Amino acid sequence: MEDVFLLYARIAAYGFRRHSAYRAAALAGAFTNSVFGILRAYVLIALWQARPGLAGYDVTDAVTFCFLSQAFIGPMQVFGGGLQLAGRVRSGDVAVDLLRPASLQLWSLADDLGRAAYLFLLRSLPPTFLGAALFGIVVPAGPAAWAAFAASFTLGVLVSFALRYLTALSCFWIVDDQGVQSLSLVLTLFLSGMVLPLNLFPGWFGELTRTLPWAAMVQVPADVYLGKRDVLEALAFQISWAAALLALGALATRAARRKVVVQGG
Amino acid sequence: MIEVDRAGRSFTVGRGSARRTVHAVRDLSFTVGAGEFVGYLGPNGAGKSTTIKMLTGVLAPTSGRLRVAGLDPTRRRTALARRIGVVFGQRTTLWWDLPLKDSFQLIRYLYKVDRIDFRRRLDELAGLLDLGSFMDTPVRQLSLGQRMRGDVTAALLHDPAVLVLDEPTIGLDVVSKAAMRDFLRRLNAERGTTVLLTTHDLGDIEKLCRRVMLIDHGRLGFDGTLDELRATGPDGDSLEEVVARLYTGSAPGTPAPP
Ligand SMILES: Nc1ncnc2c1ncn2[C@@H]1O[C@H](COP(=O)(O)OP(=O)(O)O)[C@@H](O)[C@H]1O
Ligand SMILES: [Mg+2]
Numbered sequence: 001m002e003d004v005f006l007l008y009a010r011i012a013a014y015g016f017r018r019h020s021a022y023r024a025a026a027l028a029g030a031f032t033n034s035v036f037g038i039l040r041a042y043v044l045i046a047l048w049q050a051r052p053g054l055a056g057y058d059v060t061d062a063v064t065f066c067f068l069s070q071a072f073i074g075p076m077q078v079f080g081g082g083l084q085l086a087g088r089v090r091s092g093d094v095a096v097d098l099l100r101p102a103s104l105q106l107w108s109l110a111d112d113l114g115r116a117a118y119l120f121l122l123r124s125l126p127p128t129f130l131g132a133a134l135f136g137i138v139v140p141a142g143p144a145a146w147a148a149f150a151a152s153f154t155l156g157v158l159v160s161f162a163l164r165y166l167t168a169l170s171c172f173w174i175v176d177d178q179g180v181q182s183l184s185l186v187l188t189l190f191l192s193g194m195v196l197p198l199n200l201f202p203g204w205f206g207e208l209t210r211t212l213p214w215a216a217m218v219q220v221p222a223d224v225y226l227g228k229r230d231v232l233e234a235l236a237f238q239i240s241w242a243a244a245l246l247a248l249g250a251l252a253t254r255a256a257r258r259k260v261v262v263q264g265g
Numbered sequence: 266m267i268e269v270d271r272a273g274r275s276f277t278v279g280r281g282s283a284r285r286t287v288h289a290v291r292d293l294s295f296t297v298g299a300g301e302f303v304g305y306l307g308p309n310g311a312g313k314s315t316t317i318k319m320l321t322g323v324l325a326p327t328s329g330r331l332r333v334a335g336l337d338p339t340r341r342r343t344a345l346a347r348r349i350g351v352v353f354g355q356r357t358t359l360w361w362d363l364p365l366k367d368s369f370q371l372i373r374y375l376y377k378v379d380r381i382d383f384r385r386r387l388d389e390l391a392g393l394l395d396l397g398s399f400m401d402t403p404v405r406q407l408s409l410g411q412r413m414r415g416d417v418t419a420a421l422l423h424d425p426a427v428l429v430l431d432e433p434t435i436g437l438d439v440v441s442k443a444a445m446r447d448f449l450r451r452l453n454a455e456r457g458t459t460v461l462l463t464t465h466d467l468g469d470i471e472k473l474c475r476r477v478m479l480i481d482h483g484r485l486g487f488d489g490t491l492d493e494l495r496a497t498g499p500d501g502d503s504l505e506e507v508v509a510r511l512y513t514g515s516a517p518g519t520p521a522p523p
Contacts, residue, residue, distance in 0.1 A: 003374070010374050014363065017362070018362045018363075021362050095318060095353065096353060098322075099321055099323055100358075100375055101342075101375060101376065
């Protein structure tokens with residue numbers, strides 16, 4: 001048990017190091033995320049000045065939401081990708097991964113958590129501090145609130161991994177995964193709260209978007225940060241989706257093993 | 266050590282009316298005993314890699330039965346992985362962005378190799394395969410020959426009883442090739458490791474293999490010693506000519522492709 005933990009901890013550390021080889025890209029990402037954060041903040045400020053209290057947020061809440069969502073882009077890989085798996089399935093290199101006495105899913109997860117930790121440092125902190133300095137943002141009061149946010153953020157990364165893993169696995173069945181990738185991108189952008197807070201969507205549609213797994217990625221951690229949501233209920237929501245999607249990923253991995261099409265010599 | 270009993274693997278390719286079934290391997294039977302060194306030959310697309318993927322549990326057979334080191338590869342893949350070593354010459358098990366020695370460390374954790382055994386074995390392999398000068402180099406900067414030596418080391422760190430190699434000498438220069446052959450020969454002779462070797466290089470076969478199996482269109486076309494293989498052709502024919510004749514299916518005893 002301890003061995004197993006140590007193995008995956010090593011793999012996570014490797015994910016962290018692997019990404020640190022691409023520091024320039026991470027810094028460029030941080031810059032882009034910050035600039036877009038500022039642009040979006042102005043749009044949201046205008047919107048909230050016209051309609052104060054919209055979605056249950058005041059202006060500062062809305063600006064905070066904006067910079068938080070920008071900060072989530074890197075670690076939660078909101079624009080998709082982040083896993084090498086899809087490429088390895090396409091090239092057939094996954095045959096080597098399948099040989100290893102380890103779970104493909106846990107392996108990918110550990111690697112992805114290492115990646116997320118690195119991108120948290122390089123791509124989440126800069127836009128958040130910039131937003132705080134330029135506009136002023138909400139700051140959670142006390143260690144309990146911070147701990148709740150840390151848990152919710154980590155669960156957000158987990159759900160994001162689970163969804164991206166399923167997307168990557170689809171390469172086992174379909175040769176050209178571009179359609180799946182773009183569908184997943186659109187769903188993630190709109191249903192996570194990245195483009196607009198989901199609280200803005202009215203009626204049954206809004207209700208639906210707040211129940212789907214993508215909400216666990218941006219909307220829920222942001223609401224936990226802002227203290228807009230019952231913490232236990234929010235974490236339970238995220239845990240349920242993470243568990244369901246990871247279980248689906250495990251089933252899909254097993255199915256892929258049985259009917260794999262591993263390309264090439 | 267390896268038992269293959271009427272194993273077959275087919276793939277469905279294409280869609281709609283172009284949909285058809287490719288039989289990569291059909292009705293394949295052979296056994297390999299402990300300590301044997303067997304060459305597995307066949308033209309491109311003959312089904313060699315598919316056989317190896319079935320033997321290692323990466324691919325489930327669509328028919329028949331396989332056992333490697335006493336285990337069913339598909340059902341007991343993880344247990345099997347700890348007993349066999351595999352090298353795919355055209356792919357790497359090493360971590361692209363890590364120094365070579367870090368890849369070995371990860372493999373130690375992965376295969377649960379005891380620290381002291383690991384040290385001893387790595388020192389020995391590093392000596393035999395001359396890895397010393399590039400242990401700290403990231404894998405992406407290694408030459409093909411260096412990477413291949415790293416891959417062979419990685420496959421042997423857990424001291425497997427069986428080593429399966431899919432084209433391990435592909436693209437190597439003569440010096441690297443000779444070093445690799447020398448190493449494999451000693452591994453088999455001194456440690457008694459069972460080796461199944463796929464190659465297009467008949468030099469590998471002549472230098473290393475007592476027994477040769479030849480596969481074509483997914484079927485076993487020949488299984489015997491190197492001398493028996495030579496004897497299928499007229500005296501004075503080179504091994505190359507003999508094998509080429511078997512590949513085209515004109516030699517007696519070779520089932521014609523359907
Ligand atoms: N994943 C796959 N999907 C469809 N056909 C495949 C697949 N893998 C192998 N094949 C086919 O099976 C045959 C044998 O391939 P392979 O075992 O790679 O040959 P070899 O290694 O001897 O060159 C080839 O015709 C190849 O096209
Ligand atoms: Mg091959």
